[in-house]
Amino acid sequence: xxxxxxxxxxxxxxxxxxxxxxxxxxxxxxxxxxxxxxxxxxxxxxxxxxxxxxxxxxxxxxxxxxxxxxxxxxxxxxxxxxxxxxxxxxxxxxxxxxxxxxxxxxxxxxxxxxxxxxxxxxxxxxxxxxxxxxxxxxxxxxxxxxxxxxxxxxxxxxxxxxxxxxxxxxxxxxxxxxxxxxxxxxxxxxxxxxxxxxxxxxxxxxxxxxxxxxxxxxxxxxxxxxxxxxxxxxxxxxxxxxxxxxxxxxxxxxxxxxxxxxxxxxxxxxxxxxxxxxxxxxxxxxxxxxxxxxxxxx
Amino acid sequence: xxxxxxxxxxxxxxxxxxxxxxxxxxxxxxxxxxxxxxxxxxxxxxxxxxxxxxxxxxxxxxxxxxxxxxxxxxxxxxxxxxxxxxxxxxxxxxxxxxxxxxxxxxxxxxxxxxxxxxxxxxxxxxxxxxxxxxxxxxxxxxxxxxxxxxxxxxxxxxxxxxxxxxxxxxxxxxxxxxxxxxxxxxxxxxxxxxxxxxxxxxxxxxxxxxxxxxxxxxxxxxxxxxxx
Numbered sequence: 001x002x003x004x005x006x007x008x009x010x011x012x013x014x015x016x017x018x019x020x021x022x023x024x025x026x027x028x029x030x031x032x033x034x035x036x037x038x039x040x041x042x043x044x045x046x047x048x049x050x051x052x053x054x055x056x057x058x059x060x061x062x063x064x065x066x067x068x069x070x071x072x073x074x075x076x077x078x079x080x081x082x083x084x085x086x087x088x089x090x091x092x093x094x095x096x097x098x099x100x101x102x103x104x105x106x107x108x109x110x111x112x113x114x115x116x117x118x119x120x121x122x123x124x125x126x127x128x129x130x131x132x133x134x135x136x137x138x139x140x141x142x143x144x145x146x147x148x149x150x151x152x153x154x155x156x157x158x159x160x161x162x163x164x165x166x167x168x169x170x171x172x173x174x175x176x177x178x179x180x181x182x183x184x185x186x187x188x189x190x191x192x193x194x195x196x197x198x199x200x201x202x203x204x205x206x207x208x209x210x211x212x213x214x215x216x217x218x219x220x221x222x223x224x225x226x227x228x229x230x231x232x233x234x235x236x237x238x239x240x241x242x243x244x245x246x247x248x249x250x251x252x253x254x255x256x257x258x259x260x261x262x263x264x265x266x267x268x269x270x271x272x273x274x275x276x277x278x279x280x281x282x283x284x285x286x287x288x289x290x291x292x293x294x295x296x297x298x
Numbered sequence: 299x300x301x302x303x304x305x306x307x308x309x310x311x312x313x314x315x316x317x318x319x320x321x322x323x324x325x326x327x328x329x330x331x332x333x334x335x336x337x338x339x340x341x342x343x344x345x346x347x348x349x350x351x352x353x354x355x356x357x358x359x360x361x362x363x364x365x366x367x368x369x370x371x372x373x374x375x376x377x378x379x380x381x382x383x384x385x386x387x388x389x390x391x392x393x394x395x396x397x398x399x400x401x402x403x404x405x406x407x408x409x410x411x412x413x414x415x416x417x418x419x420x421x422x423x424x425x426x427x428x429x430x431x432x433x434x435x436x437x438x439x440x441x442x443x444x445x446x447x448x449x450x451x452x453x454x455x456x457x458x459x460x461x462x463x464x465x466x467x468x469x470x471x472x473x474x475x476x477x478x479x480x481x482x483x484x485x486x487x488x489x490x491x492x493x494x495x496x497x498x499x500x501x502x503x504x505x506x507x508x509x510x511x512x513x514x515x516x517x518x519x520x521x522x523x524x525x526x
Contacts, residue, residue: 115359262475
């Protein structure tokens with residue numbers, strides 16, 4: 001069953017209920033990531049590269065358990081590694097699967113000026129349509145998570161698709177399928193949110209992580225990728241996950257104030273000049289004051 | 299500094315004059331020498347290219363039909379910064395060329411107070427203190443000079459967003475936008491004043507000369523200076 005796309009809403013001249021109606025409880029999908037049970041095996045990284053048919057890359061070693069410093073235009077999924085020492089003297093290896101968060105209010109989509117280059121499906125997936133992308137990279141600064149990556153050869157921007165091609169066919173994303181520990185799960189937003197809350201409560205009550213919680217930032221109306229963190233009060237600790245991700249107000253000023261004014265100016269300046277000519281006329285060079293005055297009888 | 303600029307301009311005018319010429323018929327005055335015309339039209343070409351490619355990027359839903367002129371969306375985006383850079387370089391020469399003529403004087407304040415009479419054509423001729431450029435032209439010139447700097451400091455981070463960081467680029471968009479609006483409004487007025495609104499003006503930038511009575515009407519102080 002395609003998720004959310006081809007479900008019938010109404011049929012002409014049809015008696016009775018719509019076939020398939022109510023089969024899906026909820027349209028919105030969600031990826032659940034429990035960082036507390038991630039072992040940093042990188043199976044999801046490999047699955048992502050394989051499914052999306054991207055070339056294997058040279059990894060770079062920087063004394064951590066991270067494959068490379070950052071995601072790339074053809075490397076959409078990266079386990080961010082951070083060694084953290086809490087006050088009680090323990091040592092924690094924080095592993096966070098870093099990829100597109102599929103925001104409910106996507107900064108990339110808001111910033112993008114190109115018609116049809118970024119779409120958001122009703123199931124919550126935010127997808128780039130490279131054939132419409134003009135490579136302006138506005139999405140790069142529009143994204144609070146630094147996800148879109150520019151390919152200087154094709155002049156297009158790429159990122160995680162949440163395997164929209166798989167999800168559209170009723171399959172889970174490739175990373176989910178590859179995860180051996182079950183720290184990655186995929187389902188409806190409600191189910192995953194519920195599961196995450198349950199796990200966070202378990203971490204708080206049983207495992208002694210007093211600040212455990214769910215990362216589903218309300219500042220961008222939530223995301224379709226959510227995390228369970230040992231310490232939800234310090235998300236920055238997990239490889240720079242922003243505590244309050246925001247779309248900068250400059251986008252509102254630019255797109256919703258300056259742009260309409262600019263377009264109005266463009267459209268008004270030309271008729272203004274035209275009507276000035278019609279009403280005031282041109283400023284002709286004047287004859288010299290002492291020049292001869294001619295009079296014609298007609 | 300001013301002397302060095304003047305010397306540079308003089309050499310440039312002489313060099314351009316060696317490759318081109320301006321015919322001055324009886325009853326005409328030399329307005330813009332070859333060098334000025336070359337710099338003007340180079341700036342103009344880069345400006346129009348930047349404007350059209352910029353529109354295609356700025357609002358594709360309205361101006362996407364402009365993108366094919368530059369080879370499609372991605373190529374438009376690729377070329378736009380280079381057009382802009384070309385304009386900045388070309389116009390820098392114009393700034394140097396007109397540094398003295400464009401200097402703001404107390405007479406320009408007087409002109410600005412009479413702008414209503416100017417626009418409504420109540421003044422059939424310009425006031426006799428108007429020299430080589432009137433205050434409106436000077437205002438447009440300096441608006442471009444300021445916009446040019448704004449375009450440059452906002453455009454370079456937009457060109458390489460990953461190098462400059464999110465906040466710089468975000469503010470850059472707004473600054474670039476406002477600079478474009480200032481330029482655009484000025485540009486429409488500039489074309490109108492240079493063609494339909496003031497017959498006899500356009501030839502000053504093509505053939506380089508103007509009629510004697512044109513000079514007397516629009517730039518009386520300059521006209522007097524050429525006769526003394």
